[in-house]
Amino acid sequence: MGFTHYCSKGKKGQFRVKRKSSRKKVTAKLKNYKDWLKAHRTMDIREIMARLNRSLKGYFNYYCITDNIQEVANFLDNIKRLLFKWMNRRSQRKSFSWDKFNLFLSKYPLPRPRIKVNIYDLKKDINFIL
Structure with missing residues (x-):
């Protein structure tokens, strides 16, 4: 399924x-992104970013549920590091410093993870239907 379930406490204990x-x-998934970026690093940067945005939106639609937003944010940070690494290997000279890379991301922003499904609201909806 793609999720690990664990016991914890809610806000009220x-x-x-x-x-x-x-x-x-x-x-x-990170290995797949790494392999794809490595193979396609010479593509036009707009195409790379468009493909990455589509793929990340799909990932966020699936994994952005209640209690998982921090894990998804960590995933996005790893994607940014991979993108920085492989965009710097497009030529023999470094293309980006981190400051320059952040300017690049402001021009071609990656989507931000937001909770798409609150699974506890779904529970209330099911009880209402029953």
Whole structure:
């Protein structure tokens, strides 16, 4: 499924089952992004960013649920590091410093993760229907 379930406490101290992205799935997805960026680093930068944005939106739509937003934000940070690494390897000279890279990201922004599904609101909807 792609999630790890673990026991925790809610804001009011009551027992709650929380979910986070499976480490195995995240690692595999990061490897796929790395391989893709490595293979396509010579493409036009606008095409790379458009493809990356589409892919990240799909990832966020699936994984941005209650209690998982921090894991998804960490995933996005790893993607930014990979992008920085492979965009700097487009030629023999470094293309970016981190300051320049942040300016680049302001021109071609990556999507931000937001909670798409609050699973506890779904529980209320199901009880209402029953």
